[in-house]
Amino acid sequence: MRFSTKARYGLRFLIDLAVSYKDSPVRLRDIALREKISKKYLEHIVSVLVANGFVRAVRGSKGGFVLAKPMEQIVVLDVIEALEGKLSVVECILLPEVCERSPDCVARMLWTKVNEAIRQTLRGVTLKDLYNEAVRCERKRKR
Numbered sequence: 159m160r161f162s163t164k165a166r167y168g169l170r171f172l173i174d175l176a177v178s179y180k181d182s183p184v185r186l187r188d189i190a191l192r193e194k195i196s197k198k199y200l201e202h203i204v205s206v207l208v209a210n211g212f213v214r215a216v217r218g219s220k221g222g223f224v225l226a227k228p229m230e231q232i233v234v235l236d237v238i239e240a241l242e243g244k245l246s247v248v249e250c251i252l253l254p255e256v257c258e259r260s261p262d263c264v265a266r267m268l269w270t271k272v273n274e275a276i277r278q279t280l281r282g283v284t285l286k287d288l289y290n291e292a293v294r295c296e297r298k299r300k301r
Contacts, residue, residue: 159247159276161238167195168203168241169234169288175213176229176289177296183215183222203241210240229286235277237285245280247273 170193178184178192186204190197204223207213214226225232239245246252248269254260 159245162242163199164203164206164241165238167193167200168207168237170195171200171203172207172212172225172232172237172285173288173292175223175225176285177292179224182220183224185222188222206241207237210236212237212240225285229289230284232285233281234283234285234288235280238280245273245277247276 171189174189174193175184178189186200187197189195190200193200204213208215208226211226212232213223215221215223235245244252248266250257250260250263250266251270251273254266257263257266260266
């Protein structure tokens, strides 16, 4: 299973936003430059994050983006599924009807366990956890 650039860049955007936010909105252009992501591509990703209530846009000359809710309430699984759709390591987990063997397939049972382990891991990580790790890494880098 591979996560698309949309999911990876979406997480990078949120982490950068969380770390960069002080008292005013953070401009998309600034995040795009720091993260080396195309501003146009990032706009598309951010529109999904806005639509799903993770961030909100602030208009005006001092506008930009802010988190729409506390970092502790932004769960990585929710972000990834907003950007990618429901996670599934193989198609038959979400759509058992695609394979006539699904009801008795031993391999599908394994893939279901693997899929749930991935979901459980991502469900257990919040933006606050990633923010704390980013701050720790930055402190370490400055030593």
